[in-house]
Amino acid sequence: MKKRIAVLPGDGVGKEVARGAIEVLQAVGERFGHQFYFSYGRIGGVSIDQDGTPLPDETIELCKDSDAVLLGAVGGPKWDSLPGHLRPEKGLLKIRKELNLYANLRPTSYYPSLADSSPLRKEIIEGVDILMVRELCGGLYFGKPSERRQQGDKETVVDTLYYEKTEMERVIRLAFELAEKRSKKVTSVDKANVLESSRMWRETAEEVAKDFPEVALEHMLVDNAAMQMIKNPRQFDVVVTENMFGDILSDEASVLTGSLGMLPSASISTDGPYLYEPIHGSAPDIEGKNIANPIAMILSAAMMLRISFGLEQEAEAVENAVKEVLEGGGRTSDIAAKGKKNVSTTEMVEEIKATILDNEAILNIMGAYA
Numbered sequence: 001m002k003k004r005i006a007v008l009p010g011d012g013v014g015k016e017v018a019r020g021a022i023e024v025l026q027a028v029g030e031r032f033g034h035q036f037y038f039s040y041g042r043i044g045g046v047s048i049d050q051d052g053t054p055l056p057d058e059t060i061e062l063c064k065d066s067d068a069v070l071l072g073a074v075g076g077p078k079w080d081s082l083p084g085h086l087r088p089e090k091g092l093l094k095i096r097k098e099l100n101l102y103a104n105l106r107p108t109s110y111y112p113s114l115a116d117s118s119p120l121r122k123e124i125i126e127g128v129d130i131l132m133v134r135e136l137c138g139g140l141y142f143g144k145p146s147e148r149r150q151q152g153d154k155e156t157v158v159d160t161l162y163y164e165k166t167e168m169e170r171v172i173r174l175a176f177e178l179a180e181k182r183s184k185k186v187t188s189v190d191k192a193n194v195l196e197s198s199r200m201w202r203e204t205a206e207e208v209a210k211d212f213p214e215v216a217l218e219h220m221l222v223d224n225a226a227m228q229m230i231k232n233p234r235q236f237d238v239v240v241t242e243n244m245f246g247d248i249l250s251d252e253a254s255v256l257t258g259s260l261g262m263l264p265s266a267s268i269s270t271d272g273p274y275l276y277e278p279i280h281g282s283a284p285d286i287e288g289k290n291i292a293n294p295i296a297m298i299l300s301a302a303m304m305l306r307i308s309f310g311l312e313q314e315a316e317a318v319e320n321a322v323k324e325v326l327e328g329g330g331r332t333s334d335i336a337a338k339g340k341k342n343v344s345t346t347e348m349v350e351e352i353k354a355t356i357l358d359n360e361a362i363l364n365i366m367g368a369y370a
């Protein structure tokens with residue numbers, strides 16, 4: 001198989017983890033006989049510095065011409081004082097809008113070997129397997145107006161929460177379709193006791209549910225969901241929610257696995273290409289130290305292999321290699337095991353690559369005796 005992949009490393013540790021994911025994909029190509037062609041584009045702070053904008057048109061064109069997009073992370077203190085429209089994060093919001101990426105899928109699974117890295121007790125997180133489906137193109141992050149105002153000597157500010165009902169409907173429908181293939185339960189999270197937008201969200205979820213009689217729908221207020229996620233996370237399977245609630249809840253869910261550095265994501269559009277990125281940011285506090293955990297980015301690449309390219313066996317090879325390395329004790333500092341030496345970003349990538357390629361040797365031997 002031949003595929004063109006646009007790589008947008010971005011800023012901070014985004015560059016370090018994107019490099020790792022590319023090396024892992026090259027190992028997958030070598031093992032399974034695929035050709036992946038990587039083309040690089042700028043986004044975020046690096047692009048503000050070079051192009052004067054957080055997302056140049058040539059990056060948008062590159063993404064639209066590719067079969068899938070891999071993104072590292074954007075942002076950093078260097079650009080924090082720039083006006084809102086010039087912030088690196090605007091590049092991220094713009095690429096989501098340009099590619100029409102309306103749903104962000106964020107799986108959170110329990111790794112037995114990382115039980116000690118989570119701040120929660122093992123009996124609470126054991127067996128957790130949550131798929132968070134976050135609306136990505138609407139809500140507070142995109143609504144206009146979004147501005148500060150000076151009215152006489154009164155300083156005010158406004159952000160707008162705007163949704164079209166069809167935007168709610170398509171992401172909720174996707175959540176139900178995914179739930180049909182999992183444990184047939186959807187938890188829809190909103191703030192219907194306060195927000196009109198949430199009352200429309202709840203109504204829409206009820207309407208969509210009628211088309212999926214085998215899937216159970218429950219509603220949960222976002223404040224309760226935040227609490228339940230920590231108290232009893234096993235009750236959740238597919239969780240669907242609007243943009244900002246999903247942003248916050250999925251970071252909260254990351255502590256279940258031990259670190260932000262473990263959680264991948266896939267952003268789905270109506271007509272492709274899809275975009276894959278870790279849920280963490282550019283982590284300026286650890287930039288350049290070669291200690292960032294590359295697993296979230298590598299697992300995002302595995303999601304790309306499965307969802308965009310239909311390469312299930314290849315995706316599993318990556319996921320199994322990650323599990324094997326963790327079980328063997330390979331840990332970056334964010335998921336460090338007590339009393340054990342940590343590995344660097346590049347060492348973690350090397351171990352995962354070697355495991356993927358070693359598996360081939362084992363498969364060849366098994367094949368010879370089959």
Ligand code: NAD
Pocket residue numbers: 013017072073074075076077089092259260261262277278279280281282283284285286291292293294296334
């Ligand atoms: P962050 O996710 O960058 O970091 C939060 C904490 O998690 C930090 O302590 C960091 O060291 C740690 N961390 C994150 N990724 C890690 C990894 N792979 N391995 C080990 N530890 C990791 O969030 P933040 O500090 O709030 O934001 C930093 C910058 O990133 C800001 O400019 C923010 O706007 C931006 N940001 C970008 C994205 C994105 O590109 N999708 C998402 C969130 C934040």
